[in-house]
Structures are given as structure tokens and as C-alpha cells.
Amino acid sequence: MPFIKQDYIIPYSSNQKKILFHKKDIPKISFLWYNYCALNLLVVVWGVDIMNNEATLEETQSLHIKKYIYLGVKRLFDVFCSLIGCIFLLPIALIVKISYLLSGDKKTIFYKQKRVGKNGKPIYIYKFRSMVVNADEVLKELLKNPKYKKEWDENQKFEDDPRITKMGKILRKTSLDEMPQFINVLKGDLSLIGPRPLVEGELDAHNGNHEIYEAVKPGITGWWAANGRSATTYKKRLELEYYYVKNCSILLDIKCIFKTVKAVVFKTGAK
Numbered sequence: 001m002p003f004i005k006q007d008y009i010i011p012y013s014s015n016q017k018k019i020l021f022h023k024k025d026i027p028k029i030s031f032l033w034y035n036y037c038a039l040n041l042l043v044v045v046w047g048v049d050i051m052n053n054e055a056t057l058e059e060t061q062s063l064h065i066k067k068y069i070y071l072g073v074k075r076l077f078d079v080f081c082s083l084i085g086c087i088f089l090l091p092i093a094l095i096v097k098i099s100y101l102l103s104g105d106k107k108t109i110f111y112k113q114k115r116v117g118k119n120g121k122p123i124y125i126y127k128f129r130s131m132v133v134n135a136d137e138v139l140k141e142l143l144k145n146p147k148y149k150k151e152w153d154e155n156q157k158f159e160d161d162p163r164i165t166k167m168g169k170i171l172r173k174t175s176l177d178e179m180p181q182f183i184n185v186l187k188g189d190l191s192l193i194g195p196r197p198l199v200e201g202e203l204d205a206h207n208g209n210h211e212i213y214e215a216v217k218p219g220i221t222g223w224w225a226a227n228g229r230s231a232t233t234y235k236k237r238l239e240l241e242y243y244y245v246k247n248c249s250i251l252l253d254i255k256c257i258f259k260t261v262k263a264v265v266f267k268t269g270a271k
Helices: 036-046 056-100 135-142 145-153 166-174 181-188 234-247 248-265
Strands: 001-007 008-011 112-115 123-130 189-193 219-221
Touching: 056 166, 056 181, 056 189, 056 248, 123 181, 135 145, 145 248, 189 248, 219 248, 234 248
Parallel strands: 189 219
Antiparallel strands: 001 008, 112 123
């Protein structure tokens, strides 16, 4: 068990040898420096097995540099893609608005919802509205029915959601309802790739791990979204999201993008 000695953190390896880390050399990973959780997150997320391997200071510094290079490249890629996405957003928004007007729906086509971001920070994500305007009130009524309540408690969604509009079904099938989130990416609340942002309390309801899930920025798409989406169980969903957080890299991000394109084209798991 590691302990604190002024400016130094001294964890023990499996063979009981001391490994000395100065506090300035521990990567800033958004947790308290003088807390075991910081070291634990370094172990869980960034692959340094401090407790079981001889993790040298040089290896830790190298990991620190690689992490920030990756995050810098990822941010540049996010900005580039979101700028392109926002260009396509305008004509799509016009088509969505016209389709709603033709159906007699004159309300806003956009929907803003509070979600949980990196490190548990509250964020608001934007989407094309795919449900009736009073969707939250309709949900409360639906949950009074034991059948709907059981399904909602298990998956946080319905197999056949009566709140979704005709246009909304098209938007969801094509994943176009997520396009306004390119604005969130430009703002820095979301990344292009990452775990999907959850509503408050959702992770706790499924016994999820906050330290892992919220260690990176949530994304428009992610490893779960690229590998089955709504066709998977919630437990499997968390496993897929955890996998991404623990293994995130430029190569995995590229792979995720290709798998997402494939899932959208073939409508894999879309509901």
C-alpha cells in the first residue's frame, strides 16, 4: 500500500522494492495529487502497473509526454472534423425544420439535455429533436406502467419508444440526430471519440465506475456506439466504454471512426 511522505509518493513493487516518485513527476490526471486514487487511475487508465512492475521515473515521464501528444493531436482532429460537421449541419437543419413544419410541428428542431462530462462536470449536449415536445412528461406517464418501468430501469431506453416522431425515427436510424453535437466538440465539452455522455444518476443506477468512465471526455461516437449500440445490453455497453478509456490511442480512434461509419451505413444497432 503506497503512503505519503511530504513531497514524495513511495509505492512498493511486488518484490517490496521502493520506487520513488516526486510529486511534480506524477501526471496531472484530474485527481488529487496526494491521493491513492491518482496512482490508481494512472494504473487503470494509462497502463502503468506501479504496484506490480518496476515503473521507473523515465518510463513515467515518457508516458506523460505520450499522453499529452495524443491529447493534442486528438483535439486538433476534433476541431477540424467539427468545423466540417458544422458546415453540413446547416442544410440538414433546414431539411429537418421543413419536414417538421409539413407535419404541423412548429416547435424548435433542437434539443438540449444536461449530461455528465469529464471528471463529472455537468455539460449540455445538443441534438436534433427526435421526440415529441413534451417527451419528459410523456416519459413520467409511461413509467407508471410496470412494463415500461422495468424496461427503462434495465436499459434507460425503450425498444419501441412511443415518444419518437416519424422524422425522429429517420434521424435516429441515420444517426443524424447527433450532428448538432459538433457544436459541443468545438466548445470542448465533447470529443469526436469517447464514451457516450450519460445523464446524472445513470452510471450509479447500473453500478458503473465513475473513475474510469469520466476519466476522458465523452464523445459523439465511441467504442460502444461502433460495436452494436442499442443491440447490446447495458452491462456490455459499460464494458465496451471501459475498454476504450483503458486503451485510448490514435490507432484505436481511427479504428473507431471506420467502425462507426460502417455501423451508420449498415444501420447496425440503430433504433
